[in-house]
Amino acid sequence: MLNPPGLVAILAYDGLCTFEFGIAVEIFGLPRPEFDFPWYSHRIVSVDAYPMQASGGIQVVSSFGLGSLSDAQTIIIPGWRNRDERPPQALLDALCDAYHRGARLLSICSGVFVLAAAGLLDGKRATTHWRYTTELADCYPGITVDPNVLYVDNGQIITSAGSAAGIDACLHLISRDYGMHVANIVARRLVMAPQRSGGQIQFIPSPVAQKPRDEIAPVLEWALQNLNSTLSVRQMADRALMSERTFLRRFREAMGITPKAWVLQARMNLARDLLESNHLHNEQIMECCGFGSMESFRAAFRKSVGISPSSYRKKFGGISTEQVSYRDLPHPVELPK
Structure with a gap:
């Protein structure tokens, strides 16, 4: 029996991308009665004071603040609301604390800009949506930006390309924790290909x-x-x-x-x-x-x-x-x- 991978904290904030947020909740937050071993526990953690207005006019409410990241084994960062806006210092400090105690951090799409602002990607390879790769490289020259991949696994930090690539990155994390077969079962429940090894270059307009x-x-x-x-x-x-x-x-x-x-x-x-x-x-x-x-x-x-x-x-x-x-x-x- 595998050791349970523990708590997954999913960040929510004003201006939240509902699709990327939904990816994380769907994969880590739903019960999995088809498995006879412990699955992830999950928690929605709010970055901003209420109310948090997500895209599409949806309001997100959570009783957990940034202090509740202290016992999370994995933290999911959906795309950030504004790449020109520096994330709150309290969020950056909480992510740095989590990283230094060994928590895993996974960003989806422009969520990589939060990790970059925290200084956690300096000297590392990372990716983001192909529309933002040049901007990321220009703003943070200490990061080796790979524009051609769906996700980059640095061990403790995983960064993914555009929104749908977040599914690939999350399935990859499940594969690391439970093995490929279990990840494929989850993928089939999502009615999607088990694993895509191609790069996002195929989606760039030519x-x-x-x-x-x-x-x-x-x-x-x-x-x-x-x-x-x-x-x-x-x-x-x-x-x-x-x-x-x-x-x-x-x-x-x-x-x-x-x-x-x-x-x-x-x-x-x-x-x-x-x-x-x-x-x-x-x-x-x-x-x-x-x-x-x-x-x-x-x-x-x-x-x-x-x-x-x-x-x-x-x-x-x-x-x-x-x-x-x-x-x-x-x-x-x-x-x-």
């Missing part, structure tokens, strides 16, 4: 019209069914009836990452799911995921996940409440329509 992505989707489906085989760019390009150069360009335009990186992510997703099921030996999982040796499998897994396959199985194996067949294994990205 002056050149991009080609339809229908030509990429069948290649992804084929690759997911053949992860136990050698999957080269040449093979994938042939499958798409393209030259390698054209395929590489179209793939990056559609997915935001290279084919090689996508295949590795897909193999790691499959390995994690199979390790959690506890049905196969590590050598069998190695073969299913297309690795030629245990050494290469262990090295790739440790680099991607941060621990060895055996340690991952020990931590997450057997806690799932559903069985998943090979055909239902999670896609590493949402397939293009």
Whole structure:
């Protein structure tokens, strides 16, 4: 049985983005009767004095103030109301105190500007919505801003791109706490792709019209069914009836990452799911995921996940409440329509 991850505090303030706030409440605040292990507890923490008017005219009321962050293990920061407005010093001090005692901080979209104002991102990599990445880099030159990813995990701090990428970041946190299979169950309840490994570059307007992505989707489906085989760019390009150069360009335009990186992510997703099921030996999982040796499998897994396959199985194996067949294994990205 895993140790419960404790209290998640979700910040609320005047001018709150209701969608990003709702993401956090939906993922961490709803009961999960499908699980037979402790889930997160949650608390809404108000930054401003009442009344707090959220977008859409909704009023948010909470009986918890910033002092109640003192026992939170995780703090969620929805997009900040005004990037030109410095957040209240009391909020910045409370976040610094939480960080220094070991709490985890997760920002959604422009919520990263709150962490930046607190000085907690200096010397770290971070992201935000693609519309704000240049502004963030200009205002806080000590931060390495990555405009091409959906979220950045620095261990204790996670920053996400635009609003919907907050869902990806929250699911990633669940994956860290409970394993990938549990995160995928939550994703299915949300009726969304279990994990997207593409970058937000695919959502940035381009002056050149991009080609339809229908030509990429069948290649992804084929690759997911053949992860136990050698999957080269040449093979994938042939499958798409393209030259390698054209395929590489179209793939990056559609997915935001290279084919090689996508295949590795897909193999790691499959390995994690199979390790959690506890049905196969590590050598069998190695073969299913297309690795030629245990050494290469262990090295790739440790680099991607941060621990060895055996340690991952020990931590997450057997806690799932559903069985998943090979055909239902999670896609590493949402397939293009």
